[in-house]
Amino acid sequence: MASPLKCDLCSNQATVHLTQIxxxxxxxxxxxxxxxxAKGVTDPNGFSLADLLHKDALNPENLTTAARCEQCGFTQxxxxxxGRFGCPQCYATFSSLIEPMLDNMHKGTAHTxxxxxxxxxxxxxxxxxxxxxxxxxxxxxxxRFEDAARYRDEISQxxxxxxxxxxxC
Numbered sequence: 645m646a647s648p649l650k651c652d653l654c655s656n657q658a659t660v661h662l663t664q665i666x667x668x669x670x671x672x673x674x675x676x677x678x679x680x681x682a683k684g685v686t687d688p689n690g691f692s693l694a695d696l697l698h699k700d701a702l703n704p705e706n707l708t709t710a711a712r713c714e715q716c717g718f719t720q721x722x723x724x725x726x727g728r729f730g731c732p733q734c735y736a737t738f739s740s741l742i743e744p745m746l747d748n749m750h751k752g753t754a755h756t757x758x759x760x761x762x763x764x765x766x767x768x769x770x771x772x773x774x775x776x777x778x779x780x781x782x783x784x785x786x787x788r789f790e791d792a793a794r795y796r797d798e799i800s801q802x803x804x805x806x807x808x809x810x811x812x813c
Contacts, residue, residue, distance in 0.1 A: 653683075663795035713737045775800055 651674060658674035665788040671805060675683065712719050715791075718730035725771060735742070746753045776799045783792035 647789050649674045653679040653761060711741075769802060769806055773799060777804070 649661070650656070653660045654676060656676035656678070659677050660675040660680040661675040662675070663671070713730060713734045714737070715733040716730035718734050718737075720738065723729060723734070723738060723741075727736070734793045753762070775794050780792055780795035780799065783795060
């Protein structure tokens, strides 16, 4: 028979077991009843699983830091209660709190954005066409007609490739 799990915060027997899967990684937190209530697990409005999953957040000493946003007056407790910040300056003020959480939940701490694949392909083709048309103009201006003919042919091929998928629809 397996021994009962211990609370991650104290040595009591854990009765509350939380599991979150982020990027195919399982994160588990085991708490006793009193620690679960103290952390707000029983109160959905004041509960933040991300705070519990961040190992430093499990340390009660780290919850007493009195960081306060200079612009809006937001505190760490306000963030935990509301689940959002009060102003853009809060991100800088609480960076030491949120960066480890973001790093655990995402592929990094900087938003890089996403571009739809089709849009990226269209932009790449458009940029290449623009470059070729410019090169064609320069070749004609400097009387490099063999280069100009090559650029013209490549432009024609690219335009045909762009129009073919449209007619297939």
